[in-house]
């Protein structure tokens with residue numbers, strides 16, 4: 343998925359993936375991440391998700407990365423926060439009240455940026471990417487994440503290859519993460535909205551074998 347694809351989606355406000363409310367699976371399963379107060383949760387490909395505000399309300403520090411300047415400015419302005427960005431390496435950074443939002447390409451992140459992360463919350467990041475990019479995404483993520491992290495991951499399963507969002511079957515989760523993580527399929531649910539007919543939402547908890 344090229345950057346231009348996402349820039350166009352944001353420019354045209356074709357952002358059906360954006361949820362007007364905090365994600366229910368995050369609220370239900372957050373405690374399984376065992377995040378202590380002030381520990382940092384990484385939200386890759388974060389858009390302008392309200393989930394970041396909710397995480398901060400749980401006393402987490404939040405680190406988001408998002409390619410779209412429109413999404414990054416929207417996140418703050420729509421939540422009544424007036425803030426200027428400053429340049430930092432490959433990113434423009436906005437930081438306020440324990441939320442640090444990096445505007446730029448996920449693939450330019452380094453281990454230094456993620457050094458304090460203790461958990462990852464992936465909603466509509468992995469499933470936003472086509473198969474070959476998912477492999478690169480996970481390889482990069484695992485290269486730069488510190489040891490001992492847990493990941494709360496929400497995926498979709500359905501028949502078909504079209505996307506985004508893409509079908510990410512259980513065997514692929516296994517191939518991508520099993521070398522390093524214990525994999526726990528926490529929950530699955532068929533959405534009630536008719537537009538989601540045939541889809542199953544799946545919630546995964548991935549725990550780094552290094553310390554768990």
Ligand SMILES: C[S@@+](CC[C@H](N)C(=O)[O-])C[C@H]1O[C@@H](n2cnc3c(N)ncnc32)[C@H](O)[C@@H]1O
Pocket residue numbers: 345348349359360361386387388389390391407408409410413446447448449465466467470506
């Ligand atoms: C399907 S949306 C999900 C957004 C958010 N996680 C949510 O739940 O609303 C995927 C997001 O990833 C962003 N994105 C795509 N490729 C990216 C990249 N290489 N680096 C950073 N962000 C990227 C897009 O701009 C888009 O906002």
